[in-house]
Amino acid sequence: MPWAWFPPASSSRGGEPRLPPFRYDRAVVERTVHVDLGERSYSISIGVDILGEVGQEIRRRVEATRAMVVTVPPVGRRYGASVMRSLKSEGVKARRFDVPDGERTKNLQQVSRLYDSLLDASADRATAVVALGGGVVGDLTGFVAATLLRGLPFVQIPTTLLAMVDSSVGGKTGVNVARGKNLVGAFHQPRLVWMDVTTLKTLPPRELAAGMGELIKHGAIRDEAFFEWLEAELEGLMKLDPELLIHALERSCAIKADVVRQDERESGLRMILNFGHTLGHAVEALKRYRGILHGEAVAIGMAFAAERSETLGLSPKGTRDRLVTLLRRAGLPTELPAFPRRAYLQALRVDKKKREAKIRFVALRGIGRAVTVPLLPREIVPPTRAKGR
Ligand SMILES: NC(=O)c1ccc[n+]([C@@H]2O[C@H](COP(=O)([O-])OP(=O)(O)OC[C@H]3O[C@@H](n4cnc5c(N)ncnc54)[C@H](O)[C@@H]3O)[C@@H](O)[C@H]2O)c1
Ligand SMILES: [Zn+2]
Numbered sequence: 001m002p003w004a005w006f007p008p009a010s011s012s013r014g015g016e017p018r019l020p021p022f023r024y025d026r027a028v029v030e031r032t033v034h035v036d037l038g039e040r041s042y043s044i045s046i047g048v049d050i051l052g053e054v055g056q057e058i059r060r061r062v063e064a065t066r067a068m069v070v071t072v073p074p075v076g077r078r079y080g081a082s083v084m085r086s087l088k089s090e091g092v093k094a095r096r097f098d099v100p101d102g103e104r105t106k107n108l109q110q111v112s113r114l115y116d117s118l119l120d121a122s123a124d125r126a127t128a129v130v131a132l133g134g135g136v137v138g139d140l141t142g143f144v145a146a147t148l149l150r151g152l153p154f155v156q157i158p159t160t161l162l163a164m165v166d167s168s169v170g171g172k173t174g175v176n177v178a179r180g181k182n183l184v185g186a187f188h189q190p191r192l193v194w195m196d197v198t199t200l201k202t203l204p205p206r207e208l209a210a211g212m213g214e215l216i217k218h219g220a221i222r223d224e225a226f227f228e229w230l231e232a233e234l235e236g237l238m239k240l241d242p243e244l245l246i247h248a249l250e251r252s253c254a255i256k257a258d259v260v261r262q263d264e265r266e267s268g269l270r271m272i273l274n275f276g277h278t279l280g281h282a283v284e285a286l287k288r289y290r291g292i293l294h295g296e297a298v299a300i301g302m303a304f305a306a307e308r309s310e311t312l313g314l315s316p317k318g319t320r321d322r323l324v325t326l327l328r329r330a331g332l333p334t335e336l337p338a339f340p341r342r343a344y345l346q347a348l349r350v351d352k353k354k355r356e357a358k359i360r361f362v363a364l365r366g367i368g369r370a371v372t373v374p375l376l377p378r379e380i381v382p383p384t385r386a387k388g389r
Contacts, residue, residue, distance in 0.1 A: 019258050022225035022251060031250040035169070035257040037189060037264060044169065044193040044257070046249045048242045051079060051196040054157060055086030055094075062153045062191045064128035067094040068118055070141040071132040072101040075159050078202055083132055083157065092128075095121060099140065103289070106140050106175045108184070114144045118152075128153050128191075134160035134207075135167035139182070142173030146188030154190045159199040161211025162295055165218065165252045168193050170260045170273075181289075187265065197245045208238070209331040210295025213276075215248060216326055217302060218255040221275045224368030226251050227326075234329050272370040275362040276302030278380065279336070282347035286339050299332035308380065309363040312373070319366055341381055348377035 030047040045057070058064050067087050071080055076098055087094035097117055099105045118127065129152050131141035138156055145154035158168040174185020200208065212234075219227030230237070236244045256273065263270040280301030284292060306320035324334045348359065358374040365371055 019223075019254060022223055022229065031246055033250055033253045033257060035189075036261050037171075040171075040189040042189060042191050042193065044195065044253050046164075046195045046197065046246050046253070048246070049196065049198050050194065051082045051157070051199065052086045054083055054155075054194045055088070055090040055092060057192055057194065058087065058128050058130070058155055059090040059092055062128045062155065063126065064092055064153060065126045066121065066123070067092050067128040067130050067155075068114075068121065068123065069094060069096045069130045069132050070114065070137055070144075071096065071098060072105070072134075072137055073098055074101055075133040075137070079132060079157075079159065079199055083130070099137070101136075103136055103176070106136055108175060108177065110140055111144055111147075111175060114141070115148055118144070118148055123148065123152060125149075125152065128155050130155040130157060132157045132159065133163070134158065135163045138163050138167050139173050139185075140175055142171075142188055142190070143175055143185060146173050146186035151188065154188055156190045156193045158193070158195055160203055161200060161208050162214055163211075164195050164200075164249055165211055166214045166256070168195075169253050169256045171264065195249060197240070197242050197249070200240055200245070205331070206293060206296075208240075210293040212238070212330040213295040213299040213302070213327065213332050215252045216323075216330065217273075217275055217298065218252045220302065220306075220323055220364065220367055221272045221362070221370035222255050222259070222368060223251070224366070226255070227367050231322075231326055234326065238330065271360055271372050272362055274360075275364075275370055276300075276305055278348065278359060278361055279304045279344075282344055283337060285347045286343055287337065296333050299327045299330075299334055300336055303327060303334035304336055305362060306364055308361075309365070311382075312363060314371065314373070315364045315366050315369075319364055322367060323364075341383065344381045345377045348380060 033044040035042055058067060069083055080096055084094050084096060099110050129141055129145035131138045138158060142154055145152045156168040158164045171187045171189040173188050174182045177183050216230060219230050233244050237248055259270055259273060276298040280297040283297040283300050303324050306323045309315040310317055310320055327334050356376060358376055360372040361375045361380055363371050363373050
């Protein structure tokens with residue numbers, strides 16, 4: 001496996017058209033990001049207090065006459081009425097379906113309940129399947145939309161920062177099974193993504209920080225100018241300044257969408273989105289998914305990967321410190337939990353039968369410049385790491 005080096009988003013090298021350079025224009029308060037995937041293209045709308053307008057867009061762009069709004073109680077209680085009212089005022093027959101809150105809801109039993117409910121409501125191609133909530137609701141609902149009747153139109157209304165910057169962009173849907181997380185799934189692009197930054201006001205602070213980790217990731221792997229802007233504006237963002245948020249979401253989504261556009265099925269470039277995830281997943285597994293949020297584990301993984309990038313001689317010294325400083329300002333952890341080295345090695349062996357299988361480790365050549373490097377687990381976590389840190 002050769003090393004793969006991906007030039008930054010706004011670089012003009014290579015044949016692909018690239019993102020325009022990052023620019024911050026404070027006056028703008030509503031934005032649209034177009035995700036260009038041929039026939040499966042769609043747009044992401046980002047704005048302030050726009051929840052009540054989603055019905056109109058669903059009717060117009062999806063041509064839906066019916067809608068099933070899937071949500072969890074903490075979100076449905078706060079935002080369900082506004083979405084339902086907006087759909088009904090457009091003449092769309094809407095029903096709300098609540099699933100229990102939490103990661104455990106991403107299972108096949110809930111999928112089956114949703115299938116029944118949709119079939120009972122005579123769902124067809126004119127039925128929009130709408131996810132209102134975080135990544136859990138989005139992944140579950142998206143999988144149902146992908147598979148029922150070989151695909152129904154899917155709409156995402158993400159209400160966590162993580163769902164806005166990550167899970168609602170890219171088309172990956174799926175559920176967990178007893179053998180592991182996200183093992184059953186499908187690619188299914190939404191027809192519309194509708195982000196109202198006002199909903200973030202009720203999000204618990206830890207969840208906000210976790211989402212910020214993935215947002216910082218997008219700057220770190222692909223866009224140094226955006227990363228610099230985050231360094232300047234992080235506190236305002238954490239305070240949910242709407243203009244700052246809209247710009248951050250716009251850029252973050254554009255970066256992810258640009259990567260997905262070039263590699264929808266994850267055969268190369270898309271892997272850079274896994275920056276911080278190799279170690280992050282190991283940390284989550286070792287902690288048995290308890291007491292740590294995904295975004296927190298990814299922050300730890302990014303700090304580790306940035307340090308490893310320096311010790312591998314790939315990135316200039318100071319790259320790690322810059323990233324770690326920003327992650328800490330966002331309230332994220334960056335220290336590797338003290339499990340023995342062999343525990344990390346075991347957790348890293350994705351292919352349990354092939355002990356010597358290489359992993360495409362995502363490293364940095366500097367801020368904004370990700371590379372993938374094929375490494376063995378024992379090269380990712382070299383023996384020196386065992387001494388504590
Ligand atoms: N499909 C993808 O590409 C992709 C990418 C990243 C993560 N994911 C998946 O996303 C999931 C994690 O998503 P998440 O972090 O959004 O978790 P989540 O959906 O569980 O939401 C976190 C918590 O916040 C609550 N909540 C949501 N919005 C709220 C709001 N506006 N106000 C108050 N509370 C609110 C939820 O009820 C929940 O308790 C995981 O299952 C992960 O596998 C998928
Ligand atoms: Zn992630």
